[in-house]
Amino acid sequence: MSIKSPHIPVLLNEVINSFRDVKNGYFVDCTLGYGGHSKHMLEHYPQLKHIGIDRDDEALAFSKQHLMQFSDRSILYKGTFANIFPKLQEKPIVAVLADFGVSSLQLDKLERGFSFGSETLDMRMDSDAKLSAYEVVNNYSFSKLEYIFKHYGEINRSKELANSIIEERAKQPIQSAKALSEIASKILPKGGKIHPATLVFQAIRIEVNNELGEIEGLLDALEAKHTEGEIVSLITFHSLEDRLVKNRFTKWSKDCICDDMAMRCTCGKKHSLGFMLNKKPITASLEELKYNPRSRSAKLRTFCFTKSNN
Ligand SMILES: C[S@@+](CC[C@H](N)C(=O)[O-])C[C@H]1O[C@@H](n2cnc3c(N)ncnc32)[C@H](O)[C@@H]1O
Numbered sequence: 001m002s003i004k005s006p007h008i009p010v011l012l013n014e015v016i017n018s019f020r021d022v023k024n025g026y027f028v029d030c031t032l033g034y035g036g037h038s039k040h041m042l043e044h045y046p047q048l049k050h051i052g053i054d055r056d057d058e059a060l061a062f063s064k065q066h067l068m069q070f071s072d073r074s075i076l077y078k079g080t081f082a083n084i085f086p087k088l089q090e091k092p093i094v095a096v097l098a099d100f101g102v103s104s105l106q107l108d109k110l111e112r113g114f115s116f117g118s119e120t121l122d123m124r125m126d127s128d129a130k131l132s133a134y135e136v137v138n139n140y141s142f143s144k145l146e147y148i149f150k151h152y153g154e155i156n157r158s159k160e161l162a163n164s165i166i167e168e169r170a171k172q173p174i175q176s177a178k179a180l181s182e183i184a185s186k187i188l189p190k191g192g193k194i195h196p197a198t199l200v201f202q203a204i205r206i207e208v209n210n211e212l213g214e215i216e217g218l219l220d221a222l223e224a225k226h227t228e229g230e231i232v233s234l235i236t237f238h239s240l241e242d243r244l245v246k247n248r249f250t251k252w253s254k255d256c257i258c259d260d261m262a263m264r265c266t267c268g269k270k271h272s273l274g275f276m277l278n279k280k281p282i283t284a285s286l287e288e289l290k291y292n293p294r295s296r297s298a299k300l301r302t303f304c305f306t307k308s309n310n
Pocket of ligand 1: 008009031033034037038053055081082099102103104214
């Protein structure tokens with residue numbers, strides 16, 4: 001029996017196609033979610049064994065059912081990918097996928113506190129994690145709040161916003177995402193169709209879930225350990241995520257690692273770990289944008305390792 005997934009996988013054909021030259025071995029889906037990408041990968045590449053990682057219990061429980069028919073070649077782990085990926089013992093890993101950010105269900109389920117109308121202030125992907133949005137909004141200092149808004153939301157009026165939150169919470173604790181979104185809407189300008197609190201929510205979500213640290217951790221692990229022919233496809237949803245992936249893939253592609261200011265090359269020019277499948281990121285087609293508006297900011301970048309480092 002097939003069950004309907006609450007999440008439409010983005011750039012599905014493009015993801016499948018990015019692994020077209022994959023060898024035999026393990027495919028690691030670092031952001032299993034509702035198993036959309038994983039299921040199609042397992043169907044399309046019968047030679048692959050599958051490892052699915054997610055920090056969200058609800059997503060794991062759903063995917064366990066969803067991938068039942070593949071249970072003989074699939075194993076699921078709970079935790080963060082930056083923590084689990086470097087410890088994987090399964091070999092060889094030949095394909096790695098990450099579709100960063102939150103799932104549609106996490107966004108849509110009001111009690112998870114990710115959406116503007118939520119009556120809670122949570123935003124934890126892992127409901128067992130200690131830090132929640134409530135803690136950040138009600139207990140962080142002015143300078144920490146300002147830092148988050150400036151660096152994780154790229155918000156110009158980060159000082160004003162942090163001040164306003166501190167003033168409001170002195171009257172009474174800020175209990176809900178709805179209340180936070182009202183405070184933000186008073187300070188930040190409306191930008192067309194985009195809700196004014198969008199970047200505030202993005203910033204707090206990044207802090208609560210250490211989202212950028214997680215991506216760096218995964219990239220570090222891939223840099224430290226990879227096999228020849230391993231293909232890595234990463235999907236990002238905003239510029240902060242994309243910059244991390246783009247910069248690291250560019251670094252891995254370079255033969256010469258001499259300082260930009262060096263007069264001549266002294267490194268021997270043999271340092272490239274592989275190549276990027278496409279110079280520019282792949283984005284959603286017009287057709288996909290019609291049935292899945294959440295794909296509008298998705299960017300897919302793929303790197304193929306040509307050397308082993310195991
Ligand atoms: C965009 S959804 C993935 C959807 C999936 N590709 C599908 O087709 O159903 C992102 C998922 O990754 C999980 N996630 C995000 N960051 C994570 C991390 N650092 N470690 C583990 N899971 C993470 C979230 O809990 C969420 O379920």
